[in-house]
Structure formats: C-alpha cells, structure tokens
Amino acid sequence: MDSDQKTSAGSWPHRLAVTIWTGLLLGSWLLASRAAAGALGSPLAPAVALFVTATTGAIGLLAAVIHRHIVTRPAASTTPLVITLSLAPALITGVILVDLSRSEALVGLLAVMLCIVIMVLWSESTGRDSRPARETETGTAGTTGLLDWPQSTTSRPPDESDVPPAKLSQEFQRQRDSTGDRLEGQITIEWQPGQQQQSVHVPFVPAFRDVPEVSCSCDQQGHDPSVRARVAEIRRFGARVELKCSTAPGPISTKIDFVAMLETSSRQAA
Structure with a gap:
C-alpha cells in the first residue's frame, strides 16, 4: 500500500x-x-x-x-x-x-x-x-445509499458462518492531492464449502483525518450473482465489509472493488 x-x-x-x-x-x-x-x-x-x-x-x-x-x-x-x-x-x-x-x-x-x-x-x-x-x-x-441492504437494529450473535475467510488478499493504492485523500483497490476472498457469510476488515494506514466515504461492489467479471457485499462499518482507521451468499457455494472466490475517499474541505463546501 x-x-x-x-x-x-x-x-x-x-x-x-x-x-x-x-x-x-x-x-x-x-x-x-x-x-x-x-x-x-x-x-x-x-x-x-x-x-x-x-x-x-x-x-x-x-x-x-x-x-x-x-x-x-x-x-x-x-x-x-x-x-x-x-x-x-x-x-x-x-x-x-x-x-x-x-x-x-x-x-x-x-x-x-x-x-x-x-x-x-x-x-x-x-x-x-x-x-x-x-x-x-x-x-x-x-454508508447510506451505497447499497440497498436492509439494516438490522439488533446485534446478531456469531454463528458458524462467521468464520475467517479461507484465503484473503488485499491490493490497494493510496493517492493524496489537492482534491482529497483516496484509497482504492480490490479484495479477493475465497469461500469455504457451505459458507454463506463473511466479514473482512480493511485497515487504513495511515488513518484518514476524518471518517471517509466508502463504497464497495462485487467485480462484474466472473461475478456470482448470488453474492452481495456491503460496507457494514466505517472508522477513520478502517472499514468492515460484509458479504452474503444466498446459496451455499462451493470453493469459489469473489473479488470486491473497494474505494474510500475523503475530499478536502474546499471541495466539500462547494
């Protein structure tokens, strides 16, 4: 990075x-x-x-x-x-x-x-x-409006589907200029047989000066339509991405396009 x-x-x-x-x-x-x-x-x-x-x-x-x-x-x-x-x-x-x-x-x-x-x-x-x-x-x-994902008002206890990814890779690039601070890249996750939900933490190093705007989406090339991704939590120092699969997949991999952006004060005011 x-x-x-x-x-x-x-x-x-x-x-x-x-x-x-x-x-x-x-x-x-x-x-x-x-x-x-x-x-x-x-x-x-x-x-x-x-x-x-x-x-x-x-x-x-x-x-x-x-x-x-x-x-x-x-x-x-x-x-x-x-x-x-x-x-x-x-x-x-x-x-x-x-x-x-x-x-x-x-x-x-x-x-x-x-x-x-x-x-x-x-x-x-x-x-x-x-x-x-x-x-x-x-x-x-x-995160409001990034994805059409139902928000739950109660916390869900962990279950057997919340196991760590079998294989995880993250490739990001950080750019800072007069327009703001931008982090973008791709996350590749492998699913275990029968697994229907995963959670991935994306660290921001160094941390943003304020909470950035974050979006994520599944890469359309070779994407399984049964897999959905959303940004579950955002902090200055990192974000958490949740993935769900409507079916119980086999050993497949999913690529997630991830973008975190914090614009400068002048652009936000405009």
Whole structure:
C-alpha cells in the first residue's frame, strides 16, 4: 500500500494548545523569577490576585479543551500531563500574587485550583466517551445509499458462518492531492464449502483525518450473482465489509472493488 507522508494541515490546533501551555509556563516562571529578585511592587488586593489566578487557569483550561477536541481517543495516561500543564501556571501565579497569610485568600486559591482540576477531568472524560460514539454515527451515515441492504437494529450473535475467510488478499493504492485523500483497490476472498457469510476488515494506514466515504461492489467479471457485499462499518482507521451468499457455494472466490475517499474541505463546501 502506497502512502503520502505529507504533514497534515489539521495539526494546527495541536500546535495552538502547546503554544498556550508554553506561554503560560514561561509567563509564570518569569513572574516567579521577578518575585524572587524582589522586583514586584506592592501586593495586589486579594480579589484582584484571585482574578488573575483564575484567568490564568481559564486560559490553561482552554488549551486542554483544544487538545481534547483534536485527539481521536484521549488516553487516560495523558490526563495527568494535561492537568499538570493546565494547573501549574495558575498555581505558580496564585502562590506569588495571593497573600497566603489571609485565610480567605488561601481558601479562594484552593477553590480555584480545585475548579481547574475538576474541569480538566470532566473535559478529558467527555472526550473519551463521546468521540468513539460520534465516529460510529458519522461512519454509519456515510454508508447510506451505497447499497440497498436492509439494516438490522439488533446485534446478531456469531454463528458458524462467521468464520475467517479461507484465503484473503488485499491490493490497494493510496493517492493524496489537492482534491482529497483516496484509497482504492480490490479484495479477493475465497469461500469455504457451505459458507454463506463473511466479514473482512480493511485497515487504513495511515488513518484518514476524518471518517471517509466508502463504497464497495462485487467485480462484474466472473461475478456470482448470488453474492452481495456491503460496507457494514466505517472508522477513520478502517472499514468492515460484509458479504452474503444466498446459496451455499462451493470453493469459489469473489473479488470486491473497494474505494474510500475523503475530499478536502474546499471541495466539500462547494
């Protein structure tokens, strides 16, 4: 499979989030160095100090939200890092500006820190829960109208017909240009005697930036009319093709023409 390793233009949100975190950390460290050198003027009023601290935390939280939206499946292992990057600048700023000798100011600072942690945890958990569901919904919508195939609303338990293909080969070509990202090729599957249903996974390497439009059809040359194919599931990283045969075939092979296409934003808008 051929692939173009060009840098994706969609990485700018990631750079924006990293830039925000870096700027906040540099600003807080600069503030800490000036405080250590005694260069700061008179202390701020508690309300003003807490407002500056909360604003710093809100900007860090904005970076966390941007990071969550660009990650397909936020892993739980990245949550401590996101919390640290979002909390550290606000904590440094608060410790320097807030008069910790006053109990009400200390309670206010702790409340601001707690709110930041809770909001980051909520943002990360929302990203892990909602993004796979949104991909599944988008992938299902992309298959509408491709084939006249009845959709079942209930899951069917596996049976003896859902065995792996006796022989499977996949030949694909990947093309990327100004019009979009296109993957096309052919799948060859052999049927076992008496088998009436098969399921094949087609991986997308590298994954598409978004859920592509996918279509498949049986190759007309030497095609058995009793065999039907449909796209059962689409994700950014792959698709699942289901084949059914109305009769119990012997040891025959079926060729499937497969196309996955993701157009550029300008062509989709047009």
